[in-house]
Amino acid sequence: MASHSVAEQTRRALEVHLLDGSWPVGTRLPAERVLAETMGVSRNSVREAIFCLKDRGLLFSKHGSGVFVSDRLQTAISSPWRQLVAEHPDLRWDTLEFRRELEGATAYYAALRANASDLEKIEGIVKRLTAAYDTGEKEEEYRADADFHAAIAEASHNSMFLYLHSGIVRMLREHICLNLMAMEDPTGAVTGHLRQQHLGIWDAIRAQHPDEARQAMLAHIDFTWSELARREERRASQ
Amino acid sequence: MASHSVAEQTRRALEVHLLDGSWPVGTRLPAERVLAETMGVSRNSVREAIFCLKDRGLLFSKHGSGVFVSDRLQTAISSPWRQLVAEHPDLRWDTLEFRRELEGATAYYAALRANASDLEKIEGIVKRLTAAYDTGEKEEEYRADADFHAAIAEASHNSMFLYLHSGIVRMLREHICLNLMAMEDPTGAVTGHLRQQHLGIWDAIRAQHPDEARQAMLAHIDFTWSELARREERRASQ
DNA sequence: AGCGGAAATTGGTAGTACCAATTATTTTTT
DNA sequence: AAAAAATAATTGGTACTACCAATTTCCGCT
Numbered sequence A, B: 001m002a003s004h005s006v007a008e009q010t011r012r013a014l015e016v017h018l019l020d021g022s023w024p025v026g027t028r029l030p031a032e033r034v035l036a037e038t039m040g041v042s043r044n045s046v047r048e049a050i051f052c053l054k055d056r057g058l059l060f061s062k063h064g065s066g067v068f069v070s071d072r073l074q075t076a077i078s079s080p081w082r083q084l085v086a087e088h089p090d091l092r093w094d095t096l097e098f099r100r101e102l103e104g105a106t107a108y109y110a111a112l113r114a115n116a117s118d119l120e121k122i123e124g125i126v127k128r129l130t131a132a133y134d135t136g137e138k139e140e141e142y143r144a145d146a147d148f149h150a151a152i153a154e155a156s157h158n159s160m161f162l163y164l165h166s167g168i169v170r171m172l173r174e175h176i177c178l179n180l181m182a183m184e185d186p187t188g189a190v191t192g193h194l195r196q197q198h199l200g201i202w203d204a205i206r207a208q209h210p211d212e213a214r215q216a217m218l219a220h221i222d223f224t225w226s227e228l229a230r231r232e233e234r235r236a237s238q
Numbered sequence C: 001a002g003c004g005g006a007a008a009t010t011g012g013t014a015g016t017a018c019c020a021a022t023t024a025t026t027t028t029t030t
Numbered sequence D: 001a002a003a004a005a006a007t008a009a010t011t012g013g014t015a016c017t018a019c020c021a022a023t024t025t026c027c028g029c030t
Helices: A005-020 A032-039 A043-056 A072-087 A089-112 A116-136 A138-155 A158-174 A189-206 A210-237 B006-019 B032-039 B043-056 B081-085 B089-113 B116-135 B138-155 B159-174 B187-207 B211-237
Strands: A061-062 A065-071 B059-062 B067-071
Touching: A005 A043, A005 B081, A032 A043, A032 B006, A043 B043, A043 B138, A072 A158, A072 B081, A089 A138, A089 A158, A089 A189, A089 B089, A089 B159, A116 A138, A116 A189, A116 B211, A138 A189, A158 B089, A189 A210, B006 B043, B032 B043, B043 B059, B059 B081, B081 B089, B089 B138, B089 B159, B089 B187, B089 B211, B116 B138, B116 B187, B138 B187, B138 B211, B187 B211
Parallel strands: none
Antiparallel strands: A061 A065, B059 B067
16 A cells, blocks of 8 residues: 555655765766666656756756756755855854764764665775875865765764755865865875874774764864964964 | 657656646546557556656556555655655654754854843743643643754754754654653653753753753653653554 | 768656546346 | 437546656665
8 A cells, every 4th residue: 555656656766866865066967868768667757756856956857968966955055154154254163063963973973874885885985095194185185075974964864964064165175275184294294184184083883883984074174273373373373 | 859768758647647637636547558558658668657657646556446546645845855755764763863963052152152031031931831731731841842852953053953943853853753752751750851851951052061951962862762652662562 | 170960868748548436327126 | 390319429437558857766886
């Protein structure tokens, strides 16, 4: 007794992909014909579902190209906020403070709920990260660092954490020079600390120790900020 | 140069009928096949348009009978996120989980940064709350409870916490019977616990003990949820 | 290596056919 | 004649095919 129409079930199935992170913003959906076959429904039903999500602004389609995931969900949450942050620099600190809480929570729940696939993904990123530390490729280090935090948010298996996280990170990228850190580290001491912190977070998650993971993440964020603040200070005084 | 798809134009045409009064509430729309012919489009497009309006709650269809104009006013100008929360029960849990973290943080920072004015305001609300407990005015108790949490969010002196807090609370109010709790408490035991918890949070904030405040708030939220869950469970089994 | 055009892919629309639920109509029964 | 049952017609739900238009991919040519 499904009681829900096929088109409706199809819509929900698509929504799940939008929510659980398997189709991030910008993803091109499989072709309608493919979706219809893989989901075992007619292309009509797929189109009805897609049309509805397009109407909500969650998807948009380009004729001849494909259907894509819009960023509306993120902007819906962070858009009014973004304007305020742009105009009131004081709010930047509030944002950072919120991000601290958010990342602590994602680490906690990632340690609590990460499945084998999540762990595998994170482990791969950790390997990229350590490799980048070793070779000193700052660009790759920065990318892997961002991926690391995103993968943890995904592994927390909480859609709200996930969307707020990506929204916040994107916003911070606009207003703050996030890769400032990776640039200036003559002695390599900072890099060493970062490596240790990331591995600590990873160990806690892999060992499924939620409280440990949260503490490790909070310590990491605090360290990052203090380093960023030191650099900004030095830059301002020059 | 239509620039809009046929299905979209069809949807707008249907919307016009809903808005200009030619199809009042309860009206049975012409059959899909008829609409398709009179509007000069395929039945597919008509169905896509109708499906979208059904999703918004403006129409509903009875298999074999027809499509009807819903009486639900189009207050459904809701954000995509809200729409998703309404339909995906899992998301409700995600939201609650997020709220838990958020309220814990607001309590923490309120204890850290509340000024004299904040404390005075919270104290006034606490007095209202205890008075409501004593007299048993459930309505006033519910209002004061909400004000209490809002005042703490305000006292955290973080605009982002405040912004998200009010948004989350508003959303939860729509999808969850928040005042369910205040209704059923024959022995008064629950009210007793709530009073104690609120006072505990208040004491920690007043004493400027951030960690204590966070723990007290988390315990309070957890208690509230378990009570809500118990009631929903009991209601479902009946 | 760069360019251009053919071919494959993809969303957009239309049309047909059939199923399932409802309603209207006719027939049968009492 | 009225009620009940069977039947036909209507309507939404789903599937499939076909074709168009925009885009991308890829191959051959220069």
